Amino acid sequence: MSVTEASTVNKRTTSSPTKPRGPARRKGTAGRANGNAIATLSVITVLVAWEFVPRLLKIDTFIFPPLSAVLNKFTDGATLTLLYQHAQVTIYEALVGLAIGIFLGVSVGFVLAEWSVTRKAVYPFIVAFQSMPKVALAPLFIIWFGFGYTPKILVVVMLVFFPMLVNTMNGILSTDPARLDLFKSLCASRWQVWRRLLLPSALPSMFAGLEVAVVNSFIGAITGEFVGADAGLGVLLQQFKNAYDTPAVFAILVILALVGVLLNQSVRLCRRRFVFWQ
Amino acid sequence: MTERIEVRDAEVVFTRKGADPVTAIHGVDLEVEAGGFVSIVGPSGCGKTTLLRAIGGLQDLSSGSIAVGDQEVIGPQRSISFMFQQPTLLPWMTIEQNCLMPARLHHRLDEQYRRRVGALLERAGLGTFGTKYPKELSGGMQQRASIVRALGQDPEVLLLDEPFGALDAMTREQMNFDLHQMWARAGVTTLLITHSIPEAVLLGERVIVMSSRPGRIIDDIEIPFGRERSADVMNDPEFSRLTAHVRSHFAKDDETARVKERGQLVRD
Numbered sequence: 381m382s383v384t385e386a387s388t389v390n391k392r393t394t395s396s397p398t399k400p401r402g403p404a405r406r407k408g409t410a411g412r413a414n415g416n417a418i419a420t421l422s423v424i425t426v427l428v429a430w431e432f433v434p435r436l437l438k439i440d441t442f443i444f445p446p447l448s449a450v451l452n453k454f455t456d457g458a459t460l461t462l463l464y465q466h467a468q469v470t471i472y473e474a475l476v477g478l479a480i481g482i483f484l485g486v487s488v489g490f491v492l493a494e495w496s497v498t499r500k501a502v503y504p505f506i507v508a509f510q511s512m513p514k515v516a517l518a519p520l521f522i523i524w525f526g527f528g529y530t531p532k533i534l535v536v537v538m539l540v541f542f543p544m545l546v547n548t549m550n551g552i553l554s555t556d557p558a559r560l561d562l563f564k565s566l567c568a569s570r571w572q573v574w575r576r577l578l579l580p581s582a583l584p585s586m587f588a589g590l591e592v593a594v595v596n597s598f599i600g601a602i603t604g605e606f607v608g609a610d611a612g613l614g615v616l617l618q619q620f621k622n623a624y625d626t627p628a629v630f631a632i633l634v635i636l637a638l639v640g641v642l643l644n645q646s647v648r649l650c651r652r653r654f655v656f657w658q
Numbered sequence: 659m660t661e662r663i664e665v666r667d668a669e670v671v672f673t674r675k676g677a678d679p680v681t682a683i684h685g686v687d688l689e690v691e692a693g694g695f696v697s698i699v700g701p702s703g704c705g706k707t708t709l710l711r712a713i714g715g716l717q718d719l720s721s722g723s724i725a726v727g728d729q730e731v732i733g734p735q736r737s738i739s740f741m742f743q744q745p746t747l748l749p750w751m752t753i754e755q756n757c758l759m760p761a762r763l764h765h766r767l768d769e770q771y772r773r774r775v776g777a778l779l780e781r782a783g784l785g786t787f788g789t790k791y792p793k794e795l796s797g798g799m800q801q802r803a804s805i806v807r808a809l810g811q812d813p814e815v816l817l818l819d820e821p822f823g824a825l826d827a828m829t830r831e832q833m834n835f836d837l838h839q840m841w842a843r844a845g846v847t848t849l850l851i852t853h854s855i856p857e858a859v860l861l862g863e864r865v866i867v868m869s870s871r872p873g874r875i876i877d878d879i880e881i882p883f884g885r886e887r888s889a890d891v892m893n894d895p896e897f898s899r900l901t902a903h904v905r906s907h908f909a910k911d912d913e914t915a916r917v918k919e920r921g922q923l924v925r926d
Contacts, residue, residue, distance in 0.1 A: 558746045565714055565740040567733075568763045576759070580750045657749040657791060 445627040453631040462616060467635055470613040473529055474601040477536025485544025493552035514538040518607040532604030539596035547589025551582030584658055587651040594643045598636060660847050661727035661814040663690040663713060668722035670708050682708040684872035695841055695848045697862030699855055699904060705873025706851045707819055714740045714817045726815055736764060739813035743820045745800035747792040754788035757807045775810040782806050798829035809840055816848045823853060834860055842885050855904045860891060867907050877907060
């Protein structure tokens with residue numbers, strides 16, 4: 381055992397000093413700038429193609445509208461007001477559910493990581509819930525709580541709770557045993573172990589969970605609205621679909637994509653700030 | 659200030675569900691005088707790490723007793739500093755913060771402690787690296803920072819578990835002399851576990867040889883080079899004689915034992 385351990389350590393430690401730091405870093409930023417340029421170029425290409433390919437192939441606007449037809453929806457006052465009002469509802473549901481789900485997921489994750497008895501008791505239920513498509517609960521929530529915000533927020537909470545719970549718990553449980561030994565040998569109190577070792581160790585995993593949770597929050601809100609609601613982008617999507625207003629449907633998809641990118645980038649920014657050592 | 663270590667008839671048996679119990683160490687008697695430096699060598703899996711962990715209070719004994727000073731070891735103690743195979747620095751703290759962490763945990767971080775750590779960092783050649791993060795340092799520098807963290811606590815006993823195993827030969831030799839110097843100055847009772855026979859002879863006032871499965875002590879050799887040692891020691895004919903003597907214990911391990919061990923590794 382100690383032989384294999386030593387060899388992996390060896391690999392890690394000998395590779396780091398041989399890496400020429402200065403040039404590597406310069407190459408890194410150059411690579412990133414290059415990557416940004418490629419990404420920008422690719423986005424522009426796709427947008428241009430979106431505008432002209434449907435026209436060239438004479439595809440019906442009802443099937444696949446060109447970009448300009450979608451953008452026109454944002455300049456139309458009445459549609460814009462509709463989009464704005466309903467987007468507010470969906471974003472509200474998603475963010476409130478996200479906040480509650482993160483709080484609950486992280487708290488329960490801490491509890492389950494600390495007390496193995498509770499972990500063993502609760503684990504079968506976690507597995508059962510994990511393998512179930514949680515959006516299937518939406519109709520039940522509508523029966524229980526009606527057509528307001530509550531059932532949608534609950535669906536979001538369900539979808540956010542589990543990735544946060546599992547990633548928090550696993551992050552804490554996979555703390556480097558050598559570091560745990562170090563804290564033990566230093567006679568650290570349980571509170572000190574949590575604050576100075578377990579929490580920081582779990583942060584990368586928690587952020588990985590958060591990235592999933594952010595995406596899931598909008599899946600939850602939209603699905604909840606599909607099942608039964610009087611407001612929200614999910615409702616608006618169905619109304620536009622029933623009116624065969626495909627450009628407006630695309631407009632909603634654009635909004636959802638933009639909000640998604642915005643949230644995802646904020647999470648990444650936070651990760652880089654709080655998990656600066658990775 | 660420094661304490662002696664006394665191990666009496668120590669035995670550690672690991673029981674795992676669905677597997678036969680494994681006796682890691684058996685009938686180990688060991689005395690280390692206060693301020694002494696003892697090296698322990700043995701094949702992998704001979705329980706030397708288990709013995710060290712038991713002395714450090716990280717591993718319970720199945721039977722027997724261990725005392726550090728007048729106190730029986732029943733758990734980790736602040737007066738004992740442990741240094742592990744890996745540097746185990748926390749990546750979210752700077753080198754200085756890492757070295758000061760023990761004091762922070764013990765609520766005894768004062769100007770004196772800071773000065774001592776500062777001086778140790780300086781002596782370890784890390785004077786200008788205090789504000790760097792571990793990943794910005796090479797493996798050897800990280801391990802040196804980890805020595806500083808251990809010595810900064812001003813311990814009475816220093817337990818070193820193959821601290822230099824992951825280093826390249828050049829860095830390793832340098833670190834050997836650094837460690838020896840720090841020990842000679844601090845006078846702390848030190849136990850070093852190592853795979854390297856020359857390292858054991860070079861640093862120890864005594865070399866303990868352990869055999870595997872179950873781990874027990876099969877030889878205890880005085881190393882008569884005194885407290886001040888330099889690289890010249892390695893050119894001394896006595897040095898070759900002593901390393902050869904230690905090595906003779908392992909040459910007896912026949913091929914079957916080695917094959918058995920390899921099989922164990924694969925199964926692990």
